[in-house]
Amino acid sequence: GNNLNGSIPIAVGKLQKLQLLSLEDNQLEGSIPDDLCRLAALFELDSGGNKLDGFVPACFGNLTNLRNLYLGSNKLTSIPSTLWNLKDILYLDLSSNFLLIGNLKVLVQVDLSMNNFSDVIPTTIGGLKDLQYLFLEYNRLQGSIPDSIGDLINLKSLNLSNNNLSGTIPISLEKLLDLKDINVSFNKLEGEIPNKGPFRNFSTESFEGNELLCGMPNLQVPPCRTRIHHTSRKNDLLIGIVLPLSTIFMMAVILFILRYRKRGKPLPNDANMPRISNQRRFTYLEIFQATNGFSENNLIGRGGFGSVYKARIQDGMEVAVKVFDLQYGRAFKSFDIECDMIKRIRHRNIIKIISSCSSDDFKALVLEYMPHGSLEKCLYSSNYILDIFQRLNIMIxxxxxxxxxxxxYSVPIIHCDLKPSNVLLDDNMVAHLSDFGMAKPLLKEDQSLTQTQTLATIGYMAPEYGREGQVSTNGDVYSFGIMLMETFTRKKPTDEIFFGDMTLKHWVNDLLPISVMEIVDANLLSQKDEHFTTKGQCVSFIFNLAMKCTVESPEQRINAKEIVTRLLKIRDSLLKNVKR
Structure with missing residues (x-):
């Protein structure tokens, strides 16, 4: 996370005793050099969260000491078959790339989510006996869920959501007694949802979006039709023989399990949880103590689904704790979405989750602490004024x-709630986008989604979202445009001067042709300033850009790539003519 750019230098290959290479969360581009294959002692390679493209080198299959390989959130397009020679690899993260897709006997975690896989799930996956975490969501996987997944006896978490899987949910999954979390939502599955073993603990969110599933009423699916069979003397005889035998067999199994447990079967070790789950879980008591009992003095802010507190954990580190108000039914969903999104998203301008605390009646996220608070707080502070460079850098x-x-990503992610209170500022005034409780991945074949509940913030939401519930990347661009206007006018879209047809957007549009001085925050422009003309021109360009973001037709709005390019040009022009 040092904002490094350029390519990975081939000279790194000379460090032949290197065991750990950590290059994550930078701006590195280009292909992964074959020279890294000379690092024979390499135990862990983390180059996730960059812009690397092309192929994973085939010679990676020769790095026999490699145990942890994190290449998620790049632009990689192909995995070599030689990668499956790494029989001792433990953690493999290739999520959020553009991949087009045995022998990994001790693999613990596989994350291939958010790619373009359109094949079937191979039945050989059942051979990964040590696998604990399998994430294949947001692909285009087809065919049925293999019965052999039921052989993954150590599996704790399975996510196959948002694919094109069909057929039934295999009854073999009832054997997965360690399975704590399953998500097969938004596929084309049918038939009865298993109801034994771990399935007794799963909720409706695990199965939603599969119209042909049936099962127990608590899962909010239709009841399954029961078939009435006419029994014959032959059937009666079979029942009379099979039932007692199966009872005896079950009793024998139970006795065996009891004896096995007495010998001391080891409990799952949370310390071995892979880093895609949280590094360490906090208890309610630890959170309570770290926030001084959720003291008002520690309260940083309140949002739609909860409150955020400043906290100091035992090692002295300052963090922010987002506590979800579970009185709101949607708070549960918001917590799940935010966990799922932020743990996969890695970028220097996006807030990072440190850990979490989750039980039936308490849910909280432990986040990076941002000392300068939100953009909203800084923008309207009476003690502090953001200058033109700070505001421009924040918006970049x-x-x-x-x-x-x-x-x-191969699958675009829509934030759905861009506004100044969701932009947090660190020690160096670097902005971090937060609050992913309403974020939505957009499947490739869709240009937009429609949702029945409109949950975005009034004043910032795109008109098509408010009217029709239409969610798209263009909607985020609209919200960004409104936030850009607010940042340089220092006027909220809900300001009392805006009523009826007069909105912040119309106000800027009507007055900008007359004079930028009519709309810009007076703290930014003064005619006494020697750089008044240059700064005025810069602000005028910014407002014109904001208007391009907020045109009525979603299809005619510019995209985020163009926004970044234009803002960087505006800043370059300003830096050339104005000394800070």
Whole structure:
């Protein structure tokens, strides 16, 4: 996370005793050099969260000491078959690339989510006996869920959501007694949802979006039709023989399990959780103590689904704790979405999750602490004034995060709630986009989604979202345009001067041709300033850009890539003519 750019230098290949190479969360581009294959002692390689493209080198299959390989959130297009020679690899993260797709006997985690896989799930996956976490969501996988997944006896989490899977949910999955989380939502599955083993604990969110599923009423699916069979003497005889035998067999199994448990079967070790789950879970008591009992003095802010507190954890590190108000039914969903999104998204301008705390009656996220608070707080502070460079840099940061969400994945991610209170500022006034509780991945074949509940913030939401519930990347661009206007006018879209047909957008549009001085925040422009003309021109360009973001027709709005390019040009022009 040092904002490094350029390519990975081939000279790194000379460090032949190197065991750990961590290059994550930068701006590195180009292909992964074959020279890295000379690092024979390499134990972990993390180059996730960059812009690397092309192929994963075939010679990676020779790195026999490699245990952890993190290449997620890049633009890679192909995995070599030699990668499957790494029989001892533990963690493999290739999520959020553009990949077109055995022998990994001790693999613990596979994350291939958000790619373009359109094949079937191979039945040989059942051979990964140590696998605990399998994430294949947001692809185009077809065919049925293999019965052999039921052989993954150590599996704790399975996510196959948002694919094109069909057929039934295999009854073999009832054997997965360690399975704590399953998500097969938004596929084309049918038939009865299994109801034994771990399935007793799953909720409706795990199965939604499959219209032909049936099962128990608590899962909010139709009941399954029961077939009435006419029994014959032969059937009666079979029942009379099979039932007692199966009872005896079950009793034998139970006795065996009890004896096995007495010998001391080891409990799952949370310390071995892979990093795609949280590095360490906090208890409610730890969160309570770290926030001084959720003291008002620690309260940073309140949002739609909860409150955020400043906290100091035991090692002295300052963090922010987002506590979800579970009185709101949607808070549960918001927590799940935010966990799922942020743990996969890695960018210097997007807030990072440190950990979480989750139980039936308490849910919280532990996040990076941002000392300068939100853009909203800084913008309207009576003690502090953001100068023109700070405001421009903040908006470039937000636009960069937006570009990453919209174009950094094979599946675009829509934030759905861009506004100044969701932009947080660190020690160096670098902006970090936060609050992904309403974010939505957009499947490739769709240009937009329609949702029945309109949950975005009044004043910032795109008109098509408010009217029809239409969600798209263009809607995020509209919200960014409104936020850009607000940042340089220092007027909220809900300001009392805006009523009826007069909105912030119309106000800027009507007065900008007359004079930029009519609309710009007076703290930014003064006619006594020697650089008044240059700064005035810069602000005028910014407002014109904001108007291009907020045109009525979604299709005619510019995209996030263009926004970043234009803002960088405006800043370059300003820097050439104005000394800070």
């Amino acid at each position: 940061d937000v636009a960069s995060a937006l570009e990453y969400l919209h174009f950094g």
